[in-house]
Ligand SMILES: O=C(O)CCC(=O)C(=O)O
């Protein structure tokens with residue numbers, strides 16, 4: 422088991438350093454919540470979301486209204502992007518601290534201390550000026566991703582409006598806090614490509630497609646493709662010191678379901694009533710499909726100038742800007758420091 426001993430300012434980050442081990446696998450179902458006829462069934466759906474989010478922290482949305490054709494197109498275009506030669510992709514480098522642009526194996530999770538085996542391209546609308554591949558480089562990229570980003574945002578706000586109701590906030594509280602029209606908007610659509618594995622590769626327990634972590638945001642919506650598994654969830658983030666006794670269950674990917682989880686911002690905003698849940702993406706094991714895995718994730722991250730204030734004062738107020746910056750720094754600085762020291 423690999424653990425790092427670094428001390429962070431945020432409670433969430435110090436906890437994360439204790440989560441890196443394999444643990445043991447259990448079977449558990451993720452609650453599936455059917456959004457059919459949302460406006461008429463709002464109350465019932467809110468109850469189901471609340472139970473799933475307070476008890477498990479993970480749930481899947483069915484009949485959510487986000488067209489499958491849009492999602493499939495976004496996957497296609499994302500694959501076209503990742504197929505580009507490295508020299509071309511590096512024209513769109515990740516902007517430090519802004520969640521915009523392309524990175525390759527640069528995310529080191531505090532839980533594992535090793536780089537995630539993946540590349541990603543992040544879309545955060547206010548920072549994209551020079552980052553859109555044009556029509557000849559990846560046809561339709563801009564149009565398809567804008568459409569996907571908008572539809573994901575709309576659905577995210579619908580789900581968050583249910584949590585707002587239940588928390589006693591105005592129904593549009595989170596929509597205001599994630600205002601797409603403002604320059605400090607910082608919700609992110611992330612295209613992910615987990616690298617294929619060589620056939621002869623054995624199992625290295627310190628290497629992960631995505632090391633164990635909780636998300637920084639309010640709500641994450643992950644789109645996955647049938648047959649490309651690996652996402653695992655550990656219920657009960659707060660049970661510290663479990664080491665290899667920590668339990669993990671796998672989430673079965675399905676094209677028409679959206680896998681959602683609560684992130685740390687919403688956990689703070691709800692005085693820990695809503696659970697931000699630990700998860701990871703494991704490597705394929707010998708004999709399993711070991712080709713590329715693609716996923717798309719939309720992170721509902723409150724606008725920079727919004728203050729995250731926990732109603733019962735469990736956490737000191739912090740701006741969404743400062744909160745996110747600390748989390749990004751903890752994930753990306755290790756790789757940057759290493760690259761810098763290799764240059765010297
Ligand atoms: O790709 C996945 O299935 C999960 C991705 C994830 O957890 C993340 O990017 O935060």
Ligand SMILES: [Fe+2]
Pocket residue numbers: 634635636641700
């Ligand atoms: Fe995540």
